[in-house]
Amino acid sequence: MKKALKRPHLAPLGQAWTKLSGAIMRPIDQAFRTSRQTRENGAATVEFVIMLPIFMGVFLASFEASLFSVRNVMLERATDIAAREIRTATSQGTLITPGFVRAEICEHVRIMSNCNTNLLVDLREIDMTTWDVPRGNTPCAGDVDPPNFEDNRDNKLLLMRACFLVQPVIPISAIGADLASDEDGNIRMVSSTIFMVE
Numbered sequence: 001m002k003k004a005l006k007r008p009h010l011a012p013l014g015q016a017w018t019k020l021s022g023a024i025m026r027p028i029d030q031a032f033r034t035s036r037q038t039r040e041n042g043a044a045t046v047e048f049v050i051m052l053p054i055f056m057g058v059f060l061a062s063f064e065a066s067l068f069s070v071r072n073v074m075l076e077r078a079t080d081i082a083a084r085e086i087r088t089a090t091s092q093g094t095l096i097t098p099g100f101v102r103a104e105i106c107e108h109v110r111i112m113s114n115c116n117t118n119l120l121v122d123l124r125e126i127d128m129t130t131w132d133v134p135r136g137n138t139p140c141a142g143d144v145d146p147p148n149f150e151d152n153r154d155n156k157l158l159l160m161r162a163c164f165l166v167q168p169v170i171p172i173s174a175i176g177a178d179l180a181s182d183e184d185g186n187i188r189m190v191s192s193t194i195f196m197v198e
Contacts, residue, residue, distance in 0.1 A: 102120075166186060
């Protein structure tokens, strides 16, 4: 068993610090008529006050991330269902409009408020000779550039992107601050899928 390292040169420094702190606190104790033991009873409270904001920050960030993940999964599923509805409706000759697609997605997204207002759908053809896909940001509600919506979809490969603006539940949490992507503090949730209309 190793012996503890001795630092004799630090002993005078510790004694000096004890005397200094005693000299500073003694008049305060006498003024408020408190003993040293009573003064040290609040040590645990100080540690609690220091650590509480850290634990609360971790908890709030975890809650925000979990809620964001649930919303993102629901949006992905709703986008796939809407793509299937487009294929079915096109084969049956049903008129497909941006409002129709938005309604199909919003029907399967349960915990997103103001879906018809905050959801924007971009539907465009992928050229099967160049296989070029859009490389810019997905159009979202409030953007200047309008989204594209392919009307002639027969025998084409299509890319559908859905963008939903989400207001963070707890904007002060770290995760909410990092994910905010516009001036209003909204989070852009984007889901995309590629499908063939025959």
